[in-house]
Amino acid sequence: MRDAAMPLDAPPAARGDRRVLPITAHGLMLERAGRRIIDNVSLTVDGHGISVIMGPNGAGKSVLLRLLTGLLSPDAGMVRWAGRRADRARAPSVGLVFQKPVLLRRSALANVRYALRAGSRAERTRRAGEALARAGLAHLAKSPARILSGGEQQRLALARALAPEPEVLLLDEPCANLDPAAAAAIETLIRDARARGTKIVLVTHDVAQAKRLGDDITFIHDGRIVERAPAGGFFDNPASNAGRAYLEGRLLID
Amino acid sequence: MQNFGAAFGDAFRLLGGFDPALMEIILLSLRVSVTAVFISALIGLPLGAILGVSRFRGRAAVLVLLNTLMGLPPVVVGLLVYLMLSNAGPLGPLALLYTPGAMIIAQSILVIPIVAALARQTIEDMHAEYDEQLRILGVGRWGMVATLLWDARYSLLTAMLAGFGRAVAEVGAVLIVGGNINHVTRVMTTAIALETSKGNLALALGLGLVLLLLAIVINAAVMGLRATAARSAHA
Numbered sequence: 148m149r150d151a152a153m154p155l156d157a158p159p160a161a162r163g164d165r166r167v168l169p170i171t172a173h174g175l176m177l178e179r180a181g182r183r184i185i186d187n188v189s190l191t192v193d194g195h196g197i198s199v200i201m202g203p204n205g206a207g208k209s210v211l212l213r214l215l216t217g218l219l220s221p222d223a224g225m226v227r228w229a230g231r232r233a234d235r236a237r238a239p240s241v242g243l244v245f246q247k248p249v250l251l252r253r254s255a256l257a258n259v260r261y262a263l264r265a266g267s268r269a270e271r272t273r274r275a276g277e278a279l280a281r282a283g284l285a286h287l288a289k290s291p292a293r294i295l296s297g298g299e300q301q302r303l304a305l306a307r308a309l310a311p312e313p314e315v316l317l318l319d320e321p322c323a324n325l326d327p328a329a330a331a332a333i334e335t336l337i338r339d340a341r342a343r344g345t346k347i348v349l350v351t352h353d354v355a356q357a358k359r360l361g362d363d364i365t366f367i368h369d370g371r372i373v374e375r376a377p378a379g380g381f382f383d384n385p386a387s388n389a390g391r392a393y394l395e396g397r398l399l400i401d
Numbered sequence: 402m403q404n405f406g407a408a409f410g411d412a413f414r415l416l417g418g419f420d421p422a423l424m425e426i427i428l429l430s431l432r433v434s435v436t437a438v439f440i441s442a443l444i445g446l447p448l449g450a451i452l453g454v455s456r457f458r459g460r461a462a463v464l465v466l467l468n469t470l471m472g473l474p475p476v477v478v479g480l481l482v483y484l485m486l487s488n489a490g491p492l493g494p495l496a497l498l499y500t501p502g503a504m505i506i507a508q509s510i511l512v513i514p515i516v517a518a519l520a521r522q523t524i525e526d527m528h529a530e531y532d533e534q535l536r537i538l539g540v541g542r543w544g545m546v547a548t549l550l551w552d553a554r555y556s557l558l559t560a561m562l563a564g565f566g567r568a569v570a571e572v573g574a575v576l577i578v579g580g581n582i583n584h585v586t587r588v589m590t591t592a593i594a595l596e597t598s599k600g601n602l603a604l605a606l607g608l609g610l611v612l613l614l615l616a617i618v619i620n621a622a623v624m625g626l627r628a629t630a631a632r633s634a635h636a
């Protein structure tokens with residue numbers, strides 16, 4: 148993720164019409180109940196690697212992901228996927244795992260198969276099975292998704308988002324409430340996806356995880372982007388007061 | 402007038418012996434009401450689902466109307482269907498009056514609002530939960546309706562059972578449009594009304610017991626569905 152003003156490098160054209168990168172946002176503004184939740188945010192999601200978004204509770208991280216995916220329309224500004232408006236045909240190229248995953252009232256396997264919109268049923272079943280196996284959930288394929296444990300549900304939601312092989316994957320705190328082993332399993336899935344060339348945007352409050360995974364950091368405070376830096380730079384020497392306060396675990400009163 | 406105990410004894414004998422007259426009435430009742438519920442599901446489920454997922458001007462008024470129709474008095478429905486089907490009515494040429502077809506139409510009109518209103522509530526709640534997730538997966542309006550109908554299937558079956566309960570137990574509508582003609586349109590409820598007034602308490606009681614049994618079976622089925630849904634975290 149970097150400044151909208153910077154030049155865009157052309158991503159491989161292999162996906163043809165389904166391409167969504169770069170995702171660009173210009174001057175996004177969103178107001179709810181008379182409050183600015185997102186205030187003049189411009190950014191570009193492109194290239195490879197893992198972009199981390201950090202910021203205190205209520206900063207607007209989840210809302211920003213909804214804007215980038217087209218689930219929410221901004222009151223001002225615009226979002227473009229590869230230069231065009233977000234559209235349903237390209238939705239499978241943009242994966243999003245919500246902060247609270249929503250699983251369908253079906254088996255784990257059926258949940259993943261549902262996300263695969265193309266191909267015969269047998270083909271989709273096979274691919275869904277593979278996606279489950281990669282997430283270490285093969286033994287739970289037939290279980291109803293909603294009786295899985297919290298960590299298993301989060302892994303299933305990630306497996307479902309990865310199955311259609313999206314060009315970009317947005318993750319909203321995928322490891323919140325997970326034990327260390329489950330968090331490590333999720334991080335492995337994220338790294339594997341990056342290795343296959345998937346662009347990843349990761350919202351997390353876990354500084355150690357951001358250091359392990361992040362290539363660049365975008366810090367959001369009060370609906371504004373206050374800092375953007377390569378991962379190393381941000382953690383060693385945050386440029387903003389808000390960023391420093393966040394890393395030191397202080398509440399910033401301004 | 403028989404005495405009460407003797408009437409009960411005769412009723413059980415009729416039931417135990419699968420009395421042909423009794424069986425004919427029961428089977429016609431089931432045929433009419435099951436068909437009506439089937440038609441109501443075909444119309445009411447998609448209608449409820451569409452109402453559950455869409456927002457348009459006047460939606461609140463439509464919902465008030467639908468919920469009002471749920472409590473429609475059967476005799477009023479019977480009267481309206483009668484007017485439509487009578488010789489002078491717009492559908493008179495179909496010659497459906499006093500046939501099982503007329504009773505199916507009347508019961509469908511009674512059951513459609515029940516199925517649609519219950520489906521609307523269920524689908525609307527589930528839609529609030531699923532909407533963003535399905536949109537992220539690129540699911541369109543009709544795909545969403547289909548997904549919600551499938552994932553809400555246990556609740557929707559419950560709604561259909563409620564509709565069947567209302568259809569099989571109502572008497573006003575089928576009496577007016579069916580006419581309680583022996584061997585043609587005589588169903589359990591109209592037979593009970595007639596036989597009671599004639600003093601043939603045994604047959605009336607036998608049919609009443611069957612209706613009671615049906616009510617028990619329906620409620621047991623609803624509980625069974627709930628348990629199944631809960632087991633697979635469908636609730």
Ligand SMILES: Nc1ncnc2c1ncn2[C@@H]1O[C@H](COP(=O)(O)OP(=O)(O)OP(=O)(O)O)[C@@H](O)[C@H]1O
Pocket residue numbers: 179180184202203204205206207208209210211246
């Ligand atoms: N639909 C809405 N109506 C009104 N306010 C909203 C709505 N959605 C979000 N908000 C507000 O916008 C702000 C940002 O919410 P958001 O969920 O993006 O925070 P966040 O940065 O993801 O926080 P967290 O770290 O706790 O997940 C919050 O104050 C929230 O109350």
Ligand SMILES: [Mg+2]
Pocket residue numbers: 208209210246319
């Ligand atoms: Mg959030």
